[in-house]
Amino acid sequence: MPRIKKYCEQDVIEKATVLFWKHGYQATSMQMLEKAMGINKFSIYASFKNKEGVFLACIKAYKEKSKEMFQRFHNGNQGVADIKQLFYDSMCTWYQNDEKKGCFVTQSYQEFAETEAIFKNEIWDREGIKELFRIKLAKDPQKDEETLNKQVNFLILSLQSLGTITKVSCPNEVKDYIEMVFNRI
Structure with missing residues (x-):
């Protein structure tokens, strides 16, 4: 039986983004992500596979927030x-x-x-x-x-x-x- 997520993915991505934004990718550890996101490593790995997956989700979310601005520019x-x-x-x-x-x-x-x-x-x-x-x-x-x-x-x-x-x-x-x-x- 699959586990039910007890967190909002958007919320944990926002928290991870702040961490990457502050420290950069290289200096951000899995332990730091676990603490900042408020979820355990198992949940991080299950949802994002690894640190790179979390980072890419952060980039995607950040770009999504900028989408309207770039669409206005493009048009x-x-x-x-x-x-x-x-x-x-x-x-x-x-x-x-x-x-x-x-x-x-x-x-x-x-x-x-x-x-x-x-x-x-x-x-x-x-x-x-x-x-x-x-x-x-x-x-x-x-x-x-x-x-x-x-x-x-x-x-x-x-x-x-x-x-x-x-x-x-x-x-x-x-x-x-x-x-x-x-x-x-």
Whole structure:
């Protein structure tokens, strides 16, 4: 007879996300997950198979929460203004309850930047976002291919930077940063 779960999977994933967000994947142990999630290792293994499974569930849940923001970005037809709005929407997502959290996806992507971790591509579709930046920037017919390439690269690096600086900077400083980024476009 199968065991009945005595916990809400969404709740335990949120707790695990906070732990991974704070400590990173490598520094988070199964014991830490067990304590933070409030469930035993048997339940963790039964539901998620292993630490990697918990982490992937956290990434999936985090991305699901951002889905509406990215859908709005994808569907927008205002070119550069859509990209700028994405930056502001992202900033608002990363400041929660007056906490400086930064971006969980950016932090995780950076942790695996030097490795060929099997879930590196699961974390962030960097190339997909770059392509959307290109499409939105190309709405300006005066931009040549070289300018488009440089601006796409500048924006993707700026978005990654934004995910990091929101962890250590106050909202007013980040707003100034965003304004300066878009003064360059």
